[in-house]
């Protein structure tokens with residue numbers, strides 16, 4: 001392997017253009033080498049616009065390219081597993097979009113496939129690697145708000161219908177839980193640092209598209225501590241979290257996708273402390289930089305794809321709880 005990581009992108013996805021490409025450009029050791037599309041003309045146009053050297057008319061051709069070390073997989077959710085597995089077989093490291101797979105079983109197989117092939121697998125929950133989350137972790141672990149008691153987190157935006165957006169396409173494993181709900185769920189797992197012991201939820205299923213379009217969820221963690229989560233495509237709101245300890249609370253705007261100049265606010269005993277976290281880069285950049293460090297310097301990953309099954313386990317329980325009206329015990 002060279003002193004750089006040479007990247008290929010599987011598809012001309014919107015998120016590749018808006019997030020991955022600019023973020024790789026801000027890392028010290030990432031090079032964008034190729035992009036593939038189902039349509040060669042689309043790949044050519046994407047490559048020209050983003051100054052990427054090579055373009056391919058199929059994903060297979062990109063995977064066969066010897067000059068590519070790692071691939072970014074922003075395909076529709078239903079295709080993450082197949083193309084991660086094919087990339088691993090081709091010896092490519094994989095930075096795969098969230099959710100990693102569409103079931104616990106699929107996630108576990110993806111992790112095993114990548115381990116067998118000796119390639120690194122990250123799920124693109126970029127907040128896990130971001131200085132804002134790492135600083136927040138320090139504040140909580142230092143006991144600044146006392147022992148954790150409960151938290152709220154939400155991620156909503158209005159998705160206009162009718163639409164052919166992959167997010168409302170059942171065949172492609174759309175639905176709001178797969179798209180936005182996975183964020184507050186994985187954030188709650190990150191904040192509590194453990195898996196919940198039960199899940200109670202109510203989902204709304206869009207009758208026309210037959211996918212969930214919003215949900216409210218209660219996760220119970222050890223010690224009867226709770227996370228209350230809202231998510232969906234049916235209302236504006238963006239993303240936010242409030243974390244309550246016995247002695248104070250923390251307000252976090254944009255927990256999943258921090259701005260280059262960002263902050264969170266810690267409230268304790270009538271005091272208000274604004275904690276600035278100025279990463280100075282796109283929210284994807286620290287995760288990609290860490291991916292490079294793991295590959296090139298042998299740094300131990302903060303998190304890998306192996307973390308992903310926990311979020312899918314909860315999504316499966318959310319759907320079951322909503323369907324049956326029962327609380328689902330996870331242990």
Ligand SMILES: NC(=O)c1ccc[n+]([C@@H]2O[C@H](COP(=O)([O-])OP(=O)(O)OC[C@H]3O[C@@H](n4cnc5c(N)ncnc54)[C@H](OP(=O)(O)O)[C@@H]3O)[C@@H](O)[C@H]2O)c1
Pocket residue numbers: 010011012013014015016019036037038039042043074075076077097098099124125126166172178179257
């Ligand atoms: N981490 C984040 O912040 C974040 C944000 C947004 C989205 N995402 C994730 O990224 C993935 C892509 O989301 P997106 O919004 O970028 O989607 P998108 O713009 O619709 O892109 C998906 C791409 O997949 C390719 N594709 C292959 N088969 C397809 C099919 N049957 N139908 C539609 N597209 C097909 C298409 O590229 P070609 O035609 O060029 O092959 C298409 O451009 C999803 O998994 C989503 O959850 C993550």
